[in-house]
Amino acid sequence: MDNRPIPFNRSSIAGRELDYIAEAIAGGQIAGDQTFSRKCQALLEQALGVRRALVTTSCTHALEMAALLLDIRPGDEVIVPAFTFVSTANAFVLRGARPVFCDVRGDTLNLDERLIPGLITNRTRAIVPVHYAGVACAMDEINACAVRHGVAVVEDNAHGLFGRYKGRWLGSLGALATQSFHETKNITCGEGGALLINDPQFAERAEVIREKGTNRARFFRGQVDKYSWVDLGSSYVMSDVLAAFLYAQLERSGVIQAQRQTIWERYQSELALWCNQHGVRQPVVPPECQQAWHMYYLLMPSLERRQGLIAHLKDRGIMGVFHYLPLNQSAYAREHFGDAAPCPVAQDASDRLIRLPFYNGLTPSDQARVIDAVRTFRS
Numbered sequence: 001m002d003n004r005p006i007p008f009n010r011s012s013i014a015g016r017e018l019d020y021i022a023e024a025i026a027g028g029q030i031a032g033d034q035t036f037s038r039k040c041q042a043l044l045e046q047a048l049g050v051r052r053a054l055v056t057t058s059c060t061h062a063l064e065m066a067a068l069l070l071d072i073r074p075g076d077e078v079i080v081p082a083f084t085f086v087s088t089a090n091a092f093v094l095r096g097a098r099p100v101f102c103d104v105r106g107d108t109l110n111l112d113e114r115l116i117p118g119l120i121t122n123r124t125r126a127i128v129p130v131h132y133a134g135v136a137c138a139m140d141e142i143n144a145c146a147v148r149h150g151v152a153v154v155e156d157n158a159h160g161l162f163g164r165y166k167g168r169w170l171g172s173l174g175a176l177a178t179q180s181f182h183e184t185k186n187i188t189c190g191e192g193g194a195l196l197i198n199d200p201q202f203a204e205r206a207e208v209i210r211e212k213g214t215n216r217a218r219f220f221r222g223q224v225d226k227y228s229w230v231d232l233g234s235s236y237v238m239s240d241v242l243a244a245f246l247y248a249q250l251e252r253s254g255v256i257q258a259q260r261q262t263i264w265e266r267y268q269s270e271l272a273l274w275c276n277q278h279g280v281r282q283p284v285v286p287p288e289c290q291q292a293w294h295m296y297y298l299l300m301p302s303l304e305r306r307q308g309l310i311a312h313l314k315d316r317g318i319m320g321v322f323h324y325l326p327l328n329q330s331a332y333a334r335e336h337f338g339d340a341a342p343c344p345v346a347q348d349a350s351d352r353l354i355r356l357p358f359y360n361g362l363t364p365s366d367q368a369r370v371i372d373a374v375r376t377f378r379s
C-alpha cells in the first residue's frame with residue numbers, strides 16, 4: 001500500500017513569485033504600500049469592481065479595521081454565524097461589541113437569513129455574513145434586512161475570492177468586505193489579507209486606520225506637507241515582499257481556480273455513489289451561487305463515523321480535518337456573554353464535517369488515493 005503522506009494543505013508556486021520577490025528586494029521595496037502592493041490592489045479593484053482594495057497583514061486585521069471604521073463601541077451588537085472562524089467575532093469583540101450568534105442553514109452552512117430579523121435589536125450595528133466554502137450567503141435577503149434596520153454589512157469573504165452570487169463578485173456586496181491570503185486559501189502569500197471598500201464614505205479613513213492612525217498615505221501623495229496622528233489605528237500594512245508573492249498568485253488566478261474546480265468536481269462525482277450508499281452528505285451549491293472552489297467537505301452520518309473516517313485516512317497517510325467548534329459554545333463566549341441560544345445546525349455540522357485534502361498542487365494520483373481510501377471506509 002502506498003502510504004506516502006498526503007497533507008491536508010500544501011502551498012506551491014503558481015508563477016513568478018520568486019522573480020517578483022527578488023525584484024522587490026533589488027528595488028529596495030520591502031516595506032509596505034509600494035509597487036507590488038499597489039499592483040495587487042489595482043488588480044483586486046479591477047477584477048472585483050470594488051471601489052478600493054487595501055492589502056493587509058491578515059483577514060483578521062481587515063476585520064478589525066472594519067470594526068474601527070464602523071465605530072463599534074461597548075454595548076453594540078454584531079450578528080455573526082455560530083459556524084465560523086474566531087476572527088469573524090473577535091475583531092468586533094475587541095472594540096467592546098457583543099457577538100450575537102446566528103445559526104446556519106442546513107444546506108450551505110451559511111448564516112441562516114431567515115433567523116436574522118429575530119436577532120436584530122436597537123443595539124445591532126452590523127451583520128457579518130461568511131461565505132462558507134466560497135458559496136455565497138443569501139445576500140439579497142441579508143442586505144434588505146440590513147437596509148430596513150440601518151445596520152452595516154461586512155462580508156467575511158475569507159473563503160470566497162472569485163466566487164459569485166447572482167453573477168456579482170463576492171466581496172462587492174457589503175459596505176465592507178475582507179479577504180484572507182493565509183496559506184490555506186486558494187490564493188496566498190502565507191499570511192495576508194485585504195479590506196475591500198464598497199461604501200465610499202470609508203475609503204479615506206481606512207487608509208489612516210491601516211497606517212497606525214496617521215495621514216501618511218495623504219503625505220506620500222503630496223496632499224499634506226507633514227504626517228501626524230489623526231485617528232485610531234494600528235499597523236495593518238502588508239510588506240511588499242509578501243505583496244510580490246501575492247501578485248504572482250493573483251496573476252495566475254485563472255489557472256489556480258481551474259485546477260481547483262477540477263479537483264472539486266472529481267471529488268463530487270467520484271464520491272457521489274459511496275455517499276449515497278452510506279448516508280453521507282456532499283456539499284450543496286445553490287444555482288444562484290458560482291462557488292470559489294475553496295474546500296471540499298463531507299458531512300458524515302455521526303460524530304463517531306466522522307472520527308472513524310479521520311482515523312481511517314490517517315492510517316493510510318492521508319490527513320482529513322474538521323472545523324469549526326461553534327463559537328456560541330466556546331469557553332470565551334460562555335464566560336463573557338453567558339449561555340447563548342442553541343445553534344443546533346452549527347453544532348451538528350461541527351460534529352459531522354470532514355474536509356478532504358485540497359490544494360492547488362494535489363496530483364490526480366494523490367487525489368485518486370484519497371478517493372479510494374474514503375470508499376474503503378466501513379464502520
Ligand SMILES: Cc1ncc(COP(=O)(O)O)c(C=O)c1O
Nearest residue numbers: 058059060085087158180181182
Ligand atoms: C471565515 C474566516 N474568517 C477569517 C479568517 C481569518 O483569516 P486570517 O488567517 O487571514 O486572519 C479565517 C481563517 O481561516 C476564516 O476562515
